[in-house]
């Protein structure tokens with residue numbers, strides 16, 4: 001358990017980090033590397049107070065039919081973090097935020113620091129999502145500074161990488177991902193405080209997904225690159241999430257691809273029934 005924010009969420013003994021806390025597990029949730037999967041829901045700029053009812057519904061479903069095979073995180077907009085913390089109190093679900101400023105405080109109107117997110121209840125923060133890279137011109141250097149800020153605030157950093165449609169068309173996918181990893185992953189990143197999310201930009205919100213073979217290729221490549229950057233022992237413990245149009249209908253196909261250690265789910269995380277159906281792929285239940 002890292003940080004008082006995360007403690008406030010649960011029983012003080014459960015956290016999505018470190019990734020191998022559960023050790024090797026039996027059944028469908030088992031990953032060849034013994035890495036405990038993480039499924040994180042990214043609500044993006046969606047959700048007013050009434051959306052908290054979905055957290056209540058998710059909580060109820062999980063109480064009835066738990067999915068102990070995976071760690072579960074919800075990343076609501078920053079405005080809902082405190083209320084989401086209250087809504088999830090007493091559960092093992094954790095909260096993440098969607099972005100942070102690199103600095104802990106200061107004259108940066110409208111920005112939110114990693115420390116503030118931790119204070120509001122987050123245990124992690126997404127950095128370098130393609131929507132931020134595109135909408136706000138975020139560079140790899142800035143994404144790296146944000147990941148370092150997350151670590152400074154004792155938050156896990158979920159660092160997103162992924163190619164555009166044009167880059168894939170040019171056969172540049174691995175080169176783009178390599179450059180993003182090199183530029184965005186801090187030297188001191190460890191599996192215990194960092195997650196990589198591979199999100200092909202063309203798959204986000206489009207209903208399109210890469211083939212399992214393509215996902216396996218990129219995830220294997222990412223693990224190899226992490227090995228080059230951080231050492232292969234550390235890389236072998238990293239969680240590498242797949243993101244981009246993960247839905248109940250394709251979860252079983254995408255979540256058990258080699259080197260996929262969970263998912264970052266956008267649109268389908270907004271409804272408790274869809275998010276739960278994705279989670280339940282780990283229990284081998286068809287909750288559609």
Ligand code: PGA
Nearest residue numbers: 204205244245265266267
């Ligand atoms: P999507 O979004 O699941 O709606 O495609 C994924 C993401 O952007 O994290």
